[in-house]
Amino acid sequence: MLGRQGAGKGTQCVRLSRHYVVPHISTGDMLRVAVKEGTEFGRKAQEYMDAGDLLPDDIIIGIVDERLEKDDTRNRGFLLDGFPRTVTQADALLEITQPQGIDLAVNLEVPTEVVLKRLAGRRVCTDCGANYSVDESPAHDWTCDVCGGEVVQRPDDTEGAIRRRLDLYEQETAPLIAWFMARDKLVVVDGVGHPDDVTARLVRAIDRRRDHQRAR
Ligand code: ADP
Ligand code: ZN
Numbered sequence: 001m002l003g004r005q006g007a008g009k010g011t012q013c014v015r016l017s018r019h020y021v022v023p024h025i026s027t028g029d030m031l032r033v034a035v036k037e038g039t040e041f042g043r044k045a046q047e048y049m050d051a052g053d054l055l056p057d058d059i060i061i062g063i064v065d066e067r068l069e070k071d072d073t074r075n076r077g078f079l080l081d082g083f084p085r086t087v088t089q090a091d092a093l094l095e096i097t098q099p100q101g102i103d104l105a106v107n108l109e110v111p112t113e114v115v116l117k118r119l120a121g122r123r124v125c126t127d128c129g130a131n132y133s134v135d136e137s138p139a140h141d142w143t144c145d146v147c148g149g150e151v152v153q154r155p156d157d158t159e160g161a162i163r164r165r166l167d168l169y170e171q172e173t174a175p176l177i178a179w180f181m182a183r184d185k186l187v188v189v190d191g192v193g194h195p196d197d198v199t200a201r202l203v204r205a206i207d208r209r210r211d212h213q214r215a216r
Pocket of ligand 2: 146
């Protein structure tokens with residue numbers, strides 16, 4: 001799943017992973033777990049994340065490679081959220097997933113003006129990662145409706161880090177759209193509107209593509 005920060009990748013991937021019963025692999029979530037555990041790696045990762053920088057390719061590729069080794073991905077497939085984010089990572093992904101490769105890349109398209117507004121109001125559960133916003137807060141104060149965890153603003157949702165991440169998206173990640181298109185793997189889905197409508201659009205696009213591939 002490709003898309004700008006705040007496009008709704010996390011929210012939509014959680015829904016799609018339930019719909020298709022495939023593991024949702026989010027590099028951001030995996031890194032946040034490491035940060036919370038306070039390992040040495042976690043402390044290092046936190047420095048990059050708080051600044052809005054990307055982790056070095058070799059490190060993040062190693063993490064994804066290890067995760068894709070697990071049986072669940074072999075049996076059910078997988079939904080990658082937040083990876084690949086650079087052309088180097090995309091090349092590595094093809095290598096890792098040999099010989100079958102990946103089926104599809106989805107570009108969840110939301111314009112910069114819209115994501116800027118969403119990110120400023122975004123709040124997340126520190127325990128389960130559920131997303132909220134200042135307009136759609138949990139039922140009880142800032143206690144997560146799903147797990148009872150504390151709902152806060154992400155440390156990298158400051159103005160400076162947001163700007164940095166969006167710049168890096170344009171420089172490093174946006175070129176992947178052409179990269180996947182050249183390999184006939186890309187569908188574009190409009191990410192503006194109610195989350196339920198966006199989910200329905202995604203399911204339609206993915207199913208259409210799957211039927212088309214089966215028919216070949
Ligand atoms: P966002 O999409 O809003 O930046 P994520 O939760 O996907 O949020 O990622 C948070 C941070 O984790 C990124 O800003 C970056 O520092 C790090 N990160 C996640 N995925 C990658 C990746 N594929 N390559 C390098 N760094 C990554
Ligand atoms: Zn929670």
